[in-house]
Amino acid sequence: MNIEHQDGAHDPTRIAIIGGGVTGLTTAYDLTRPAGQERYAVTIFENAPALGGLAAGFRGRPAWEWPLEHFYHHLFLSDRAMLGLLDEVGFRHALKSYRPNTAIHAQGKNYTLDSVSRVLGFPLIPLVDRVRMGMVIAYLRYHPARPWRRFDKIGADAWLRRWMGRKAYEAAWEFQLQGKFGDSYQEVNLAWFWARVFARTPKLAYFDGGFQAFIDHLAQRVQQQGVEIFTNCAVEAIRPQTDGGYTVVVDGEARRFDQVLSTVSPGAMQRLAPDLPAAYLGQLARLKSMGAVVLTVALDRKLTKDMYWISLPKREGIPFLALVEHTNMIDPSHYAGDHLLYLGDYLPPDHRYFEFSTEELLDEFAPHLVKFNPSFRREWVTGAWVHKAKYAQPVPPIGYLEMIPALRTPLPGLYFASMSQVYPWDRGTNYAVELGRKVAGMIDA
Ligand SMILES: Cc1cc2nc3c(=O)[nH]c(=O)nc-3n(C[C@H](O)[C@H](O)[C@H](O)COP(=O)(O)OP(=O)(O)OC[C@H]3O[C@@H](n4cnc5c(N)ncnc54)[C@H](O)[C@@H]3O)c2cc1C
Numbered sequence: 001m002n003i004e005h006q007d008g009a010h011d012p013t014r015i016a017i018i019g020g021g022v023t024g025l026t027t028a029y030d031l032t033r034p035a036g037q038e039r040y041a042v043t044i045f046e047n048a049p050a051l052g053g054l055a056a057g058f059r060g061r062p063a064w065e066w067p068l069e070h071f072y073h074h075l076f077l078s079d080r081a082m083l084g085l086l087d088e089v090g091f092r093h094a095l096k097s098y099r100p101n102t103a104i105h106a107q108g109k110n111y112t113l114d115s116v117s118r119v120l121g122f123p124l125i126p127l128v129d130r131v132r133m134g135m136v137i138a139y140l141r142y143h144p145a146r147p148w149r150r151f152d153k154i155g156a157d158a159w160l161r162r163w164m165g166r167k168a169y170e171a172a173w174e175f176q177l178q179g180k181f182g183d184s185y186q187e188v189n190l191a192w193f194w195a196r197v198f199a200r201t202p203k204l205a206y207f208d209g210g211f212q213a214f215i216d217h218l219a220q221r222v223q224q225q226g227v228e229i230f231t232n233c234a235v236e237a238i239r240p241q242t243d244g245g246y247t248v249v250v251d252g253e254a255r256r257f258d259q260v261l262s263t264v265s266p267g268a269m270q271r272l273a274p275d276l277p278a279a280y281l282g283q284l285a286r287l288k289s290m291g292a293v294v295l296t297v298a299l300d301r302k303l304t305k306d307m308y309w310i311s312l313p314k315r316e317g318i319p320f321l322a323l324v325e326h327t328n329m330i331d332p333s334h335y336a337g338d339h340l341l342y343l344g345d346y347l348p349p350d351h352r353y354f355e356f357s358t359e360e361l362l363d364e365f366a367p368h369l370v371k372f373n374p375s376f377r378r379e380w381v382t383g384a385w386v387h388k389a390k391y392a393q394p395v396p397p398i399g400y401l402e403m404i405p406a407l408r409t410p411l412p413g414l415y416f417a418s419m420s421q422v423y424p425w426d427r428g429t430n431y432a433v434e435l436g437r438k439v440a441g442m443i444d445a
Helices: 022-031 080-089 116-120 127-142 156-164 166-172 174-187 190-199 210-224 266-272 278-286 358-371 429-443
Strands: 013-018 040-045 095-098 101-106 109-111 204-207 228-230 235-240 246-250 253-257 259-262 288-299 307-311 322-325 339-347 381-395 414-416
Touching: 013 022, 013 235, 013 246, 013 253, 022 040, 022 080, 022 210, 022 429, 080 210, 080 429, 116 127, 127 156, 127 166, 127 190, 156 166, 156 174, 156 190, 166 174, 174 288, 174 307, 174 339, 174 381, 204 210, 210 228, 235 259, 235 266, 246 259, 259 429, 266 278, 266 381, 288 358, 358 381, 414 429
Parallel strands: 013 040, 013 259, 040 228, 101 307, 259 414
Antiparallel strands: 095 204, 101 109, 235 246, 246 253, 288 339, 288 381, 307 322, 322 339
């Protein structure tokens, strides 16, 4: 809706972006560059006091030099969309690569399975099963046709159990699917698993200053390009108008826009835009996802010698899925000497942990830390912070390709872009960048 004046000039199209996470910021960036062109007047409304969404950071103590993500975050060296954006906005220099140790925990010990030789040396299953596991992973990773569309129709659990063999699958993979997808794990399709094996690199990357430094840099850039950003601003409704365009209700006040991009969860989108056609609302309602509860713990010393990431089967009797010793990758000097651990899990949004306070969760989790270091004492804990997100991990079932709601909703000029539309890749900031750019391209088509 570009209004043309008599001199041929146009009023900029007014765009509201709901959500100041990586997707919303990236769309705002693309729509307003190059600076000075002013074809779009973009306004971002963010509910939280700060930008960044799920990738945002917090300063647990004023003495921390760098903020830390509420939820553990790193990048892979294959994250091309993110690397491309960093080059454009001049922030690539802040991204450093690391080769931290990752492991699975089984029968009281940690095993690293990140290379062929380590898989072949995994002692808990017979050699023949190790070889089968290695061959299946190699098949998925190096298949020249990248056949993920075919894998969309196949269940990961049944396929992996069949081809990897029960022993290998149950020892190394089944618990990871169970941990990430809960009771829905048998529905998850092989395309999701393929993407995970195909795209991930053992080398990881992390920003100097944390992900918040990247978000702040991007936010500053879009503001320089003229984007208006409001934090602490919850959008309450998106209402289509009969004369075209939308009313966006923010803190009780109605504001007019020509087009709207919403980057909220599918559940929130149904509430914000009930005027969407029933078929689209039905698609949103059918999307499943898991929440996340993550306890960050500060210790006065290391817990493990050199482990960054340990994946934990529930059968080991440990009540969380991942133990991430962040300061075994990033130097604790950036956090005033605190050694920082994340104890995290993906849970259904009605799980009792969502009601737990930091203290209650610490009481539940801390007794298990002795399993990773027999000398651990509760006195080592010098701080703890809990963070919770009810929409944290989409569940991609068999046939997901046909279930994904379109980015362009049936209402003209209303777009919806969320983690649930990132596929076959597992959600991540790299894919939020990709998604944000795709929607910007559609709006600007
Ligand atoms: C536990 C966990 C671990 C992760 N690990 C990694 C990792 O290692 N590497 C990686 O790259 N990615 C990781 N991710 C994923 C990554 O954080 C997300 O993919 C990405 O941040 C999604 O960005 P987004 O902008 O699409 O959504 P979000 O970040 O969810 O942004 C949406 C925004 O909308 C706002 N909002 C919601 N409702 C309203 C409203 N009514 N009005 C105004 N604003 C509203 C929210 O406050 C939020 O800021 C992880 C996520 C989780 C949960």
